[in-house]
Amino acid sequence: MKTIHTTYESIKNNEPITLTIGNFDGLHIGHQNLIEKVKKFSDTKSAVMTFFPHPMSVITNKELPILMDISDKERALKMMHVDIFMVVEFTKAFSKLEKLEFIEWLKSLQVKRIVVGRDFKFGHKGSGSVDDLKQHFEVLVVEDLLYKDTRVSTTYIKLLLEQGDMKLARKLLNKSYSIHGEVIHGDKVGKMIGYPTANIDYKNHFLPKIGVYAVIVEIGDKTYLGCANLGHNPTINYSTTRRLEVFIMDYDGNLYEKEITVSFEYYLRDEIKYDKVEAMLEQIKKDVEQTYNLLKK
Ligand SMILES: Cc1cc2nc3c(=O)[nH]c(=O)nc-3n(C[C@H](O)[C@H](O)[C@H](O)COP(=O)(O)O)c2cc1C
Ligand SMILES: Nc1ncnc2c1ncn2[C@@H]1O[C@H](COP(=O)(O)OP(=O)(O)OP(=O)(O)O)[C@@H](O)[C@H]1O
Structure with missing residues (x-):
């Protein structure tokens, strides 16, 4: 072409x-x-x-x-x-x-x-x-x-993504909805709490419903399973703008300034404001397990 x-x-x-x-x-x-x-x-x-x-x-x-x-x-x-x-x-x-x-x-x-x-x-x-x-x-x-x-229209697919209907969006797009962008620096809290996350500079990509997703992450020619949080991080360091952060399973390397692609496979749950960080960590552990069960081959 x-x-x-x-x-x-x-x-x-x-x-x-x-x-x-x-x-x-x-x-x-x-x-x-x-x-x-x-x-x-x-x-x-x-x-x-x-x-x-x-x-x-x-x-x-x-x-x-x-x-x-x-x-x-x-x-x-x-x-x-x-x-x-x-x-x-x-x-x-x-x-x-x-x-x-x-x-x-x-x-x-x-x-x-x-x-x-x-x-x-x-x-x-x-x-x-x-x-x-x-x-x-x-x-x-x-x-x-x-x-x-x-x-079938772009407008209708945006509506589905806003509702977290990843399944129908996938059917109409003929592939999972994905966002790619450079990994930028977050607040580095994730690493401290045991779930390091890659923060993605999503530019003007359309953002689906706020919440937690089972995702597939492409880094170069490799793919990984991941769990993404899209939202405001209300529990630690509330952010006025929406953030897209991904915990990538079985990956430990430096991703800053690298371009990665996140494909939204399943909407798991709403983003929650927890009173205690421990409660959030317990839930994230479950999110990761659920992601693994949904996406493992
Ligand atoms: C799978 C997953 C689920 C998350 N769920 C929530 C949530 O429900 N509520 C919330 O406030 N933050 C949630 N977070 C965001 C964490 O609070 C965030 O990753 C942490 O604050 C680290 O931020 P940092 O990358 O800026 O260091 C979630 C993160 C991950 C990876
Ligand atoms: N569902 C459809 N069936 C047939 N043709 C379509 C369909 N959707 C778009 N097209 C056609 O594809 C071409 C490009 O469409 P375009 O991307 O500009 O608009 P669209 O897909 O209708 O998006 P929007 O929802 O933003 O209006 C146009 O000729 C349009 O008529």
């Missing part, structure tokens, strides 16, 4: 493509279904276009919590054997292109065919629709992928 990081002014493509366009946050089964359709045409290369930063964050000037960053999407699309991944810088100027300007821009990219969902919108304030595209390109409109009457 060829990845092109570009601006809309400088983008170039010389090969005829079948293209799909969108945010594809999470690359859920609705997105995957659509991309499989893109790949079916043998007269063109398959191409996926997305934008960075997320258009909503540029338009609203607010950081938007995301399920996947560009590197996650790149990895997933590579595994799906997409030929070309176009990452176009999303700017205020780009957002102001009128629908016909946007269409002319696409024409300059050798687009033979466009594959999108019925609600696809483009151009300034989303004024362009599938009908507009049809006047200029061959367009394949993919039917909605539903799960029990609900359209």
